[in-house]
Amino acid sequence: MSNVADALRALKIPAKEIAEKSRLPIERVLAILDGSKVALSELRAIGTGLRLPMHVLAKGERPSERSSVAPLFRAVRGAHQDYDVTIEKIATFVEASLELLPTRRSLPTWLQGLEAKATSYEEADRLAKQFRAIVYEHPLDDPASDLPAVLGSLDGVIISRLLYSRYEGVSLIAGNYCFIFVSPRFQGRMLFTLGHELGHVIAHHKNGGEALFEKAGDIGTFGAHSRQEAMVDAFASCLLLPDRGVAKALRMFKAHYNVQVPAISDFEILLLARFFGVSFDVAARRCEDLELIPRGAGFALSGRLKKEYGSAEKRADQLGVPPRAPIALPALSRQLSASVSQALEGGNVSIGWITDRLGLSIAEVLAANKGRASL
Structure with missing residues (x-):
């Protein structure tokens, strides 16, 4: 039995699903599962189709079960009898990161x-x-x-x-x-x-x-x-939505838009949502917790906005509420980016190793190596 066959069987991925996602003939997939030698192009097709790190297939094991961080994934593994790509990708990412990052003796x-x-x-x-x-x-x-x-x-x-x-x-x-x-x-x-x-x-x-x-x-x-x-x-x-910040923002909104009514309306909640970068429902719930609107009012307002305008977001756009500040998730955090650059420059790992284990594109790895990791 090949490592690829072992990995696919361990992940309990049906042959039909492998064939559909890899675009390999079902007959070829069945042969691979029976231990047939796998061409590099086929390995790439399977890895890309299933969005699995290549080394998972090459080693024939599940990182969440046999890696150094496996105990952290015991509970979530037990909840899934079938394979879960995300679990394996996260386990791979964490294990690889700890190989690259400086050893920490204590929590931050x-x-x-x-x-x-x-x-x-x-x-x-x-x-x-x-x-x-x-x-x-x-x-x-x-x-x-x-x-x-x-x-x-x-x-x-x-x-x-x-x-x-x-x-x-x-x-x-x-x-x-x-x-x-x-x-x-x-x-x-x-x-x-x-x-x-x-x-x-x-x-x-x-x-x-x-x-x-x-x-x-x-x-x-x-x-x-x-x-x-x-x-x-x-x-x-x-x-x-810090309490003092919410109070300050509401005073600013009422003054800017010349709102004379003391009660908080859906308009002010839409402004809060966009200003603090959250959804209407989260902003409304915070207003309830701060006793600015009655308990349950947020749900009612959200339902009315969906019924009358399609969504709270559409209503905000119709009213010309300024957009949220963009949320940019980094491809790599600063510390990991620095460790990736150091490892690449020292020749300790290859770009292929980084892309496979951290789930990055080559462009993102090169950007990280120049200290410009971003999404």
Whole structure:
């Protein structure tokens, strides 16, 4: 049996799916699964079609089961009887990153100072304010649309994109580095997911635990599933919409648009959403938590906007609400980019090794080597 056959069987990928995604004849796929020698072009076709790192196929093993970081993926592996490409790609990325990055003996100093003492909204707000005080010059006022860049430059934090995945976000701590992955989605959604996963790093991963792979329904439900998720949703909300910043922005909006009515309307919430870089629903929920609008009013307003205008976003565009600041997820965080450059310049790894294990294009690797890693 060849390594490729071993890998495909271990991943439990049906022959029909391999043939469809690789565009190889089903007869050829069946022969490969039976141990037939695989041509390099076929290996590339299978890897590209299944979006699997080539070395997974070449070695004939699942990184989430047999790599140095395998224990972090035990729980999520157990939840999936069939193969899950994202799990293998993340395991590969983390293992490769730890080979490139300097060894850390302890968690980052900024993280050590953040201690979740309870699972509550009040504690989430306190932690959000404490984190803001660490990273922002004006911590109680500033929008956090630059959170990807802030985290990408923060000691011990590695953030990256989660391409072609059903998951919205992934977070874990390995080798005393904090890893956060976010899927490219609607801009407001991406920013909230990033804040949500940062909340997990602070409140949960810091004390150990396995990797978290979260789908859309796991993020932004504010307690529909568990107190743990309610806590990190609250953290993301308080982080991205600081209470004093919201109050200041609302006063500014009312003055600028000459709004005389004291009550908060959907117009002001649309302005808040765009100004702070979040979705209408997140902004409305924050207004509810700050007791600016009645509990449940946000859901009702969102439903009305969808019914009458198609979506809150379409209504905002019709009203001429300024767009959000762009959310740029880096291909490589600053620290990992520096380590990639050092490894390439020292001849310790090849560009092919980097592209395969970190899921980058050659252009992105070359940009990283010049200190210009970006998305």
